[in-house]
Amino acid sequence: MPENNELRIGVYTCYCGGNISDVVDCERVAKTLIEFPNVVVSRTDMSMCSDAGQSMIEADIREKGINRVVIGACAPSLHEQTFRGTVTRAGLNPYLYHHVGLREQDSWVHHCDCEGATCKAMRLMLAGVAKARHLDPLEPIRLAAEKHALVIGGGVAGLRSALDIARRGLNVTLIEKSPFLGGRMAQLETLFPTGEDARTGLHGLIQKVIQHPKITLFTQAQLVKMAGYVGDYQVTIEQQSRGVHVEIAEAALTANLPEVPDEFNYGLTRRKIIYRAYPGCYPSTPAVDWKNYNGEPLVINGQPTVLYNEPKTFDLTVGAIVVATGFKPYEPRQGEYGYGEIPEVVTLPQLIRHLALLGDGKPLTWNDHPVRDVALIHCVGSREIEGVHPPHEDGEVNNYCSRVCCTATLHMANELHERFPHLNLYDLYEDIRTYGHGHEQYYRDALENTTRFLRFHGDDRPEVVAAEPGDTHPVLVRINDHLTWGEAMEVPVDLVVLAVGFMPRDVSDLIKLLKISAGTDRFLLERHPKLQPVETAVPGVVLAGTAQGPMTVQESCAAASAAAAKVSSLLGQGQVELEPFVAKVDLEKCDGTGTCMEVCQYEDAIHLETVLIAGQEVRRAVVTPANCSGCGGCVSACPNRAIDVQGWTLTQYEAMIDAFALEPAELVEVMA
Amino acid sequence: MATIPEAQRPKILILATLSGGYAGADSVGQLHTDYPTNTYILPVICPCMFPEEFYLRTFEQGIDGILVMYSGTDSPYRGGPERAAKLINQTYPLMKARGLDTRRLKLTAICTVCTKPFLKEVQQMEALLEGIGYAKAEIAAYAGKENMAN
Numbered sequence: 001m002p003e004n005n006e007l008r009i010g011v012y013t014c015y016c017g018g019n020i021s022d023v024v025d026c027e028r029v030a031k032t033l034i035e036f037p038n039v040v041v042s043r044t045d046m047s048m049c050s051d052a053g054q055s056m057i058e059a060d061i062r063e064k065g066i067n068r069v070v071i072g073a074c075a076p077s078l079h080e081q082t083f084r085g086t087v088t089r090a091g092l093n094p095y096l097y098h099h100v101g102l103r104e105q106d107s108w109v110h111h112c113d114c115e116g117a118t119c120k121a122m123r124l125m126l127a128g129v130a131k132a133r134h135l136d137p138l139e140p141i142r143l144a145a146e147k148h149a150l151v152i153g154g155g156v157a158g159l160r161s162a163l164d165i166a167r168r169g170l171n172v173t174l175i176e177k178s179p180f181l182g183g184r185m186a187q188l189e190t191l192f193p194t195g196e197d198a199r200t201g202l203h204g205l206i207q208k209v210i211q212h213p214k215i216t217l218f219t220q221a222q223l224v225k226m227a228g229y230v231g232d233y234q235v236t237i238e239q240q241s242r243g244v245h246v247e248i249a250e251a252a253l254t255a256n257l258p259e260v261p262d263e264f265n266y267g268l269t270r271r272k273i274i275y276r277a278y279p280g281c282y283p284s285t286p287a288v289d290w291k292n293y294n295g296e297p298l299v300i301n302g303q304p305t306v307l308y309n310e311p312k313t314f315d316l317t318v319g320a321i322v323v324a325t326g327f328k329p330y331e332p333r334q335g336e337y338g339y340g341e342i343p344e345v346v347t348l349p350q351l352i353r354h355l356a357l358l359g360d361g362k363p364l365t366w367n368d369h370p371v372r373d374v375a376l377i378h379c380v381g382s383r384e385i386e387g388v389h390p391p392h393e394d395g396e397v398n399n400y401c402s403r404v405c406c407t408a409t410l411h412m413a414n415e416l417h418e419r420f421p422h423l424n425l426y427d428l429y430e431d432i433r434t435y436g437h438g439h440e441q442y443y444r445d446a447l448e449n450t451t452r453f454l455r456f457h458g459d460d461r462p463e464v465v466a467a468e469p470g471d472t473h474p475v476l477v478r479i480n481d482h483l484t485w486g487e488a489m490e491v492p493v494d495l496v497v498l499a500v501g502f503m504p505r506d507v508s509d510l511i512k513l514l515k516i517s518a519g520t521d522r523f524l525l526e527r528h529p530k531l532q533p534v535e536t537a538v539p540g541v542v543l544a545g546t547a548q549g550p551m552t553v554q555e556s557c558a559a560a561s562a563a564a565a566k567v568s569s570l571l572g573q574g575q576v577e578l579e580p581f582v583a584k585v586d587l588e589k590c591d592g593t594g595t596c597m598e599v600c601q602y603e604d605a606i607h608l609e610t611v612l613i614a615g616q617e618v619r620r621a622v623v624t625p626a627n628c629s630g631c632g633g634c635v636s637a638c639p640n641r642a643i644d645v646q647g648w649t650l651t652q653y654e655a656m657i658d659a660f661a662l663e664p665a666e667l668v669e670v671m672a
Numbered sequence: 673m674a675t676i677p678e679a680q681r682p683k684i685l686i687l688a689t690l691s692g693g694y695a696g697a698d699s700v701g702q703l704h705t706d707y708p709t710n711t712y713i714l715p716v717i718c719p720c721m722f723p724e725e726f727y728l729r730t731f732e733q734g735i736d737g738i739l740v741m742y743s744g745t746d747s748p749y750r751g752g753p754e755r756a757a758k759l760i761n762q763t764y765p766l767m768k769a770r771g772l773d774t775r776r777l778k779l780t781a782i783c784t785v786c787t788k789p790f791l792k793e794v795q796q797m798e799a800l801l802e803g804i805g806y807a808k809a810e811i812a813a814y815a816g817k818e819n820m821a822n
């Protein structure tokens with residue numbers, strides 16, 4: 001057993017079943033490493049992550065008193081957790097182990113230079129040893145957690161998340177900004193790829209949510225304040241008044257009231273300012289559209305009635321927050337493909353609503369004119385090219401693919417063909433991206449049902465113009481068709497349908513409140529798409545559904561269930577455990593200038609406190625671990641090197657750099 | 673004492689963020705694409721933690737080029753990218769004062785799947801260092817000139 005805190009380092013170089021050892025001479029690496037100070041054992045194994053490999057490490061810790069472990073293997077993202085478990089089982093603090101990536105960053109990228117790769121492996125492992133010499137035992141940050149989650153957004157993703165969390169025994173508060181649940185899915189009719197009725201599926205889900213005893217629901221409600229940290233977020237919710245009492249609900253709906261464009265039908269129809277979004281919506285009590293109500297008395301049941309909005313606020317403590325605020329369909333600019341100027345140019349969401357309003361068995365008409373020829377144009381407001389497409393209001397172009405619209409457009413083409421077999425359909429596309437399971441069938445069906453496909457290039461998109469008087473059709477679509485080597489074509493049609501993409505909703509208020517980030521595409525950003533999907537950089541704040549980017553209903557639900565699983569595993573024990581990689585102040589070195597506080601971007605992460613040092617009252621910086629992101633901004637700001645990120649200290653970095661740069665003999669001297 | 677019989681050539685340190693360049697480097701590995709062995713990658717949470725002296729010390733110890741591969745505007749850390757860029761900008765005059773070519777230090781945005789940009793950055797730094805040589809030699813030559821002048 002080690003005496004006097006003697007450092008006893010175990011170094012383990014993995015063959016990775018040949019993935020590393022086919023290029024790197026692991027035995028030479030092991031032999032070289034054993035010559036460095038404090039390295040007590042240096043071993044190799046065919047597969048360090050196997051039971052045998054792990055048992056070997058555990059035995060060394062127990063029997064040889066190894067108290068620092070360096071393992072060179074595949075990427076840390078794959079097995080760091082595995083080996084933390086290994087050392088913990090042997091009684092060592094899990095943070096006294098360091099992982100070196102020898103596969104993705106050495107053997108797999110230097111297969112033409114085995115000698116160079118072997119020398120590099122020695123350097124990388126040496127750097128691991130150098131860091132291990134400065135490792136300290138760390139404890140995960142443990143915080144009491146409120147077994148209660150807040151879900152923001154009552155679309156399909158928010159509903160799914162809320163239900164999944166509640167089914168795991170946690171309390172859920174679901175807040176929806178609008179007066180009705182369901183989000184965009186309520187505006188759809190049949191869904192690809194299953195063909196099921198959108199609202200039937202949605203209503204089934206809503207029923208389960210409203211009947212669940214652990215879910216409390218607030219519509220017309222928004223988050224207005226947030227403080228605290230994971231496990232213990234104090235949130236303030238503001239809820240607008242419904243404005244209409246159940247008893248006068250029906251009379252209010254039939255009263256003669258001012259009307260405004262109905263957003264549920266994308267402005268195709270008008271609705272009253274006391275309204276239900278659609279038949280069968282939940283809650284069924286009508287709501288007042290406060291934005292459009294001017295405060296004048298309204299005559300309801302023969303009585304002049306003034307309606308009052310008296311917003312209520314209430315506070316809650318929640319352990320985690322699911323952000324499921326959804327998306328909005330792209331609204332084309334005035335004149336883009338004739339939109340807003342030529343009445344026969346509509347968006348795909350508008351056409352979906354138009355067909356729903358039309359009802360079964362009636363011929364397709366637009367503005368009371370029969371429709372015979374329809375052009376569907378893909379990628380409107382998606383895959384835009386900088387320099388080719390004018391930027392939007394925020395100065396950006398939508399260079400991302402909205403993914404869902406290709407299949408949604410083909411689904412529409414097939415539905416049009418099925419309902420109105422005599423229609424001539426033209427599908428103008430850049431690429432067909434029917435990426436999901438069962439989506440390609442929609443393309444095949446469209447090909448079979450005589451939809452004519454014409455292909456444009458992203459920088460040479462079709463042009464839509466109003467027809468000349470006397471023309472057979474009201475609109476002319478011009479396209480250079482790249483399926484026929486760029487032949488210029490003119491397609492006269494009665495209706496142009498723009499397959500608009502997904503846009504992020506403006507949730508800048510939430511971004512500020514929750515301290516989360518948006519990506520370059522302006523959708524909310526997850527921490528890492530593969531390693532920490534649906535998590536944000538803020539512990540306990542997770543994303544669900546299209547708030548994060550374009551998704552189908554299926555994908556939105558999968559993301560929502562993933563978010564729910566994260567929340568449940570985080571709060572399920574009533575205690576949260578976080579990585580200890582947060583800033584820590586050395587009170588001896590700190591002189592209380594507060595420079596660290598000035599640069600810190602995280603509220604309440606660092607503050608100054610009066611502490612007693614050598615009998616004297618002095619001001620010192622103190623970190624609140626739960627509020628610290630571990631970014632290290634404070635580290636570079638401190639003039640005294642009095643603050644460091646635990647597990648990632650400047651001293652550790654310097655030691656690793658020395659291991660890369662210095663000759664072995666010099667390094668031994670430095671280590672000594 | 674152990675020796676490491678590596679070829680003598682300038683060394684490149686890559687400081688790569690876990691949410692960007694480090695995962696990007698792993699993606700390059702998964703493609704089995706080749707790049708030179710004189711490259712040493714260290715994972716970082718956010719490069720806003722490195723003060724100017726850190727870079728200077730790194731050159732003085734014998735690293736010849738530093739690529740800071742951060743996550744740019746996609747960084748999950750508030751203000752982190754801006755601060756990292758500011759610190760690196762502030763390092764340039766200090767490098768000049770030591771006679772160091774400022775092109776030895778470069779901040780570049782690399783995402784988790786930016787395999788081509790990763791390789792391009794490495795190749796460009798490699799080509800640069802082939803031309804301008806070792807940092808230590810540059811520092812020594814400059815110090816020598818200064819001494820002569822005094």
Ligand SMILES: Cc1cc2nc3c(=O)[nH]c(=O)nc-3n(C[C@H](O)[C@H](O)[C@H](O)COP(=O)(O)OP(=O)(O)OC[C@H]3O[C@@H](n4cnc5c(N)ncnc54)[C@H](O)[C@@H]3O)c2cc1C
Pocket residue numbers: 152153154155156157158175176177178181182183184185188190191192193221222223324325326327328329348349352404408411505507510544545546547551552553554556
């Ligand atoms: C034209 C078109 C056709 C489509 N067809 C299909 C299809 O056939 N099959 C398919 O699988 N998918 C289809 N989709 C995709 C589908 O609509 C989405 O996947 C789904 O609606 C996403 O649900 P969501 O909950 O993520 O977002 P949303 O439905 O947008 O719900 C978000 C909810 O959050 C609320 N909210 C927003 N901000 C706040 C706030 N600050 N506080 C509280 N609440 C807030 C909103 O009011 C809304 O109710 C289609 C999409 C379009 C545009």
